[in-house]
Amino acid sequence: MLKMFAPAVGFSTVAINYVFEPKAKKQEVPSPMPITELIGKLPMVQGHSCPIRVLNRLTVVMSEASHFRPNASEYRPFDLLAVQPTTEKLFHAACMLCDVDIICILVTERLPFFFKRAPINGSIDRGVVFEVSYASALRDITMRRYTITNAVCLMESCKGKNVILSSAAEKALELRGPYDIVNLGLLFGLSDTDSKEAVTSTCRAVLLHAEARKTASGIVYTMKSQQEVLRDTADSEAPAAKRPKST
Amino acid sequence: MVRVKSRYLLCEINVSDRSNLLKLDDRAVAGAVRAAVARIHGDYGAALCSVRFCVKYLNAHTGTVFLRFPKGCYKLLWSALPFITSIESRGQIIPCFFNCLHVGGTMRTCQKFLIRYNTQQLHQMLPKCKNEEEKRQIREAILSCTLTGRNDETFEDELMSEEDGE
Numbered sequence: 001m002l003k004m005f006a007p008a009v010g011f012s013t014v015a016i017n018y019v020f021e022p023k024a025k026k027q028e029v030p031s032p033m034p035i036t037e038l039i040g041k042l043p044m045v046q047g048h049s050c051p052i053r054v055l056n057r058l059t060v061v062m063s064e065a066s067h068f069r070p071n072a073s074e075y076r077p078f079d080l081l082a083v084q085p086t087t088e089k090l091f092h093a094a095c096m097l098c099d100v101d102i103i104c105i106l107v108t109e110r111l112p113f114f115f116k117r118a119p120i121n122g123s124i125d126r127g128v129v130f131e132v133s134y135a136s137a138l139r140d141i142t143m144r145r146y147t148i149t150n151a152v153c154l155m156e157s158c159k160g161k162n163v164i165l166s167s168a169a170e171k172a173l174e175l176r177g178p179y180d181i182v183n184l185g186l187l188f189g190l191s192d193t194d195s196k197e198a199v200t201s202t203c204r205a206v207l208l209h210a211e212a213r214k215t216a217s218g219i220v221y222t223m224k225s226q227q228e229v230l231r232d233t234a235d236s237e238a239p240a241a242k243r244p245k246s247t
Numbered sequence: 248m249v250r251v252k253s254r255y256l257l258c259e260i261n262v263s264d265r266s267n268l269l270k271l272d273d274r275a276v277a278g279a280v281r282a283a284v285a286r287i288h289g290d291y292g293a294a295l296c297s298v299r300f301c302v303k304y305l306n307a308h309t310g311t312v313f314l315r316f317p318k319g320c321y322k323l324l325w326s327a328l329p330f331i332t333s334i335e336s337r338g339q340i341i342p343c344f345f346n347c348l349h350v351g352g353t354m355r356t357c358q359k360f361l362i363r364y365n366t367q368q369l370h371q372m373l374p375k376c377k378n379e380e381e382k383r384q385i386r387e388a389i390l391s392c393t394l395t396g397r398n399d400e401t402f403e404d405e406l407m408s409e410e411d412g413e
Contacts, residue, residue: 134329173343175344176346177348180329
């Protein structure tokens with residue numbers, strides 16, 4: 001149902017989030033359901049002629065440094081990686097060291113630590129973005145206050161750069177249109193241009209960052225090749241004189 | 248001081264169950280917006296709402312609504328709209344959300360945008376038609392979408408033409 005509303009409202013890319021909170025030792029990372037199982041045919045985006053793009057995303061809630069293992073093979077099926085640090089040291093480590101795309105800011109309770117300029121500037125240089133989600137603000141009054149408090153604190157330290165606003169929507173009716181979210185950014189302390197960027201260009205930058213993270217130094221992208229099979233059939237069909245060159 | 252300026256916000260009300268849309272009326276929508284603004288922005292917001300706010304037009308078949316706000320504070324009042332989760336009308340609570348499509352300085356610009364938007368929706372409905380009769384009706388509706396002196400508009404799903412006076 002959610003997927004039906006998202007393209008109608010105007011979003012061209014949607015990511016399905018799997019939240020992983022390792023409480024017990026050796027808990028397994030959930031594997032994402034293939035997208036074709038969730039919805040059969042992807043609906044068209046309002047105003048464009050291409051279908052909506054659906055990605056998988058993993059959020060690891062970190063309460064200890066060992067919870068997030070860089071370059072783990074279980075993270076491969078996910079397109080986007082996010083981390084939610086709960087203490088100051090973990091926040092510093094996530095900003096400077098962890099190989100992620102997104103750092104989630106807590107919105108459901110008071111932040112136990114203050115933001116410092118140093119790790120935030122470090123993460124801006126690396127291309128990691130901070131994410132504020134607005135769905136809990138729609139549900140409850142106290143959540144709304146915490147969301148606005150935490151978001152305003154973040155904006156003071158990061159001056160509005162590298163921020164994305166996302167909906168952690170669980171039901172279809174918790175989604176909001178892009179112009180409405182841009183306006184919500186004004187409530188969080190962003191300026192007009194920063195707010196619009198938070199919904200458009202910064203999000204695209206995150207997708208590109210995620211793709212680049214999967215490659216080796218941003219140049220080579222490996223995937224299982226089906227080229228061997230194709231070459232055989234092409235050889236058998238083409239006449240002997242016009243054999244295609246092997247790539 | 249030449250002219251009092253307002254901003255007209257074109258919003259679409261999305262519901263999960265289309266039959267609930269027909270139960271909406273403009274008073275219920277106005278009440279819901281006022282309540283949301285009072286919740287988010289308190290007394291200041293509630294006071295701003297009584298300046299020049301009203302629901303200018305509501306189309307219950309497609310869920311389109313024109314809201315008018317004063318130009319100086321429309322962004323503040325607009326920022327309260329995403330927090331509307333339901334509208335109460337005739338004793339029933341209808342869960343919904345507002346999706347803002349266009350902001351214009353006059354009713355006429357908003358209307359031109361709405362006609363273009365409805366034409367796009369009709370184009371998108373064309374491949375989903377089940378029989379020739381529906382296809383013919385949609386093609387006729389697309390061709391008759393114009394802004395005339397009496398502000399005619401066409402619906403998306405019922406394909407009836409409706410007249411609306413300002």
